[in-house]
Amino acid sequence: MPNSLSVDYRYRNRSRSVFYLIAFIFILAAFSIRFWLLKVRVFDPDEFEHLHGSWCIFKGMMPYKDYFECHTPFFHFFLSFFYPFFSVETNAKNALRFIFFARQLMWVLTGASLILTFRLGKLWRGTRVAYLGTFFLVTNLIFLHKTLEVRPDVLSLVFWVGSLAVLMHQMHFNNCDRTRSFIMFAVSGALFGAGVMSTQKLLFAIPGIFTVLLWYLLNSKIDKQFNRGIRNFICYGAGFFLPILLIAMVLHFHGALRQFFYYNFILTSQWKESFLPYESLILNLTRQNEFLVGFGLAGLICTIYKILRGHPYAFGDIVLGINLIGLTIGLFIIPVPHLQYHLMFLPLLALFAGAFLIEAIDSLDNLRINKSVLESGLLQVFMKLTSLITIG
16 A cells, blocks of 8 residues: 555645646746737837937937937947847838837837746746746836836846846855856956946945855854855956946047936936836735735745844845845835836845745645545554554
8 A cells, every 4th residue: 555645745846846837837938928918008108219329329320429328328339239120220020020119129128037047946946936927027017017118127137037047056156166256256247337327227236245254254264155145256356447438438438428317317316307106016015916026925924034033044145135124224215216117126025925836835834744644653552542442
C-alpha cells in the first residue's frame, strides 16, 4: 500500500505543473491582447512629444540646445535610429505606420520587462512566486495603460528590472570567480545608469540601491571578503556612471551639457504645479487592483517583520523591500507624480503580492499535512494499544 505522504507529494507536483501551465497561458493571453490594444487605444499627447523629439534628433538637432526637452535623452536617441526605415516626411501612410511601429516597440519592451520580472521573482522566491508575480503585473491596469504608450519610462523599466535581476543573479551565485563577479556588478550598474538616462525619475531609486550595496559591504566584511566587496562596489559605481558619462560627452561636444542639467534637474524640480500621489496611486491602484495592493503590502510587511525579528532572510528580501519602500517615498517627493512614474515600483509590488499569496497557501497546506501526519500517528498508536490489549 503506497505511503499517503508520498502520494500527497506526487499530487502536489502534478498540481504545480498544472498551475505553471495555467499561469503561463493567462500571462501569455494578457500580453498578446496588447498587440490589438495598441492599435485602438487613444493616444496620449506625451506620445507625440517623444515621437517629435526623436524625429528632431534624426534630423540632426540636439536636445536642450536646438529644441526644448525635459527628459533624459536615451530613449529619444534609441527611437531616432528607426526613422531611416520610414519616409515620415513625404508619405503620410508611412508616418502613421511609424507611430504604430513605435507602439509595437513598446510592446516588445514590455515583454522584456515581464521576462525580467519573472527571472527576478524566480531568483528570489522560486518559480511559483515568479509566475504569480508576473501575472499580477501583466494584469495591472496602470501597467497596461502606460506600457502601451510611446514613453521613455517603458525603456527605463526594462533597464531597471534588468539591473535588479543581474544583481540578484550575482548574489544567488555568489561563489563565482572574481572576474565574473566584477563584470556582473558592472553590468548591473550600467543598466541602472542607462535607466536613469532614459528617465531622470529613476534617480529616486538611488537611496534604495545605495542602502542595498552598503548592506552587502557589511556582510562581506562579516564573511571576511571585504576587499572583494569593495571592488564589486566600485565596479557597480563605474558601470552606473558609464552611460551617464557617454551621454554627457556627446552633449558637451555639441554644447548642450549645461542645458541638459538645467532642464532635467533644476527646472523639473521647480514646477509651480504639484500634487500628491493620492489620486493617481491610492485611488486608481486600489480600485483597479485591490488584490495586488493588499497582498503586496501584506507581503512587504511580513518580510520586514521577519527581518526585524531576526528570522532567516534572503538577499532578495533586502533588495526588493528597500527599493519598493524607496520608490514609494519618491512618489511623494516628485512634484507631479503622473501614472507613468508608478511603473518602476509595480514589478516589486507584484512580486511581494505573489510571495505573500504563495506563502499563505503553503502555510495552510502544511497545516493540512501536519494534521494528516498527526492523525496517522494517533491511528498507529491506537492500533498498537489495541493489539497489546488483545494479546494481553
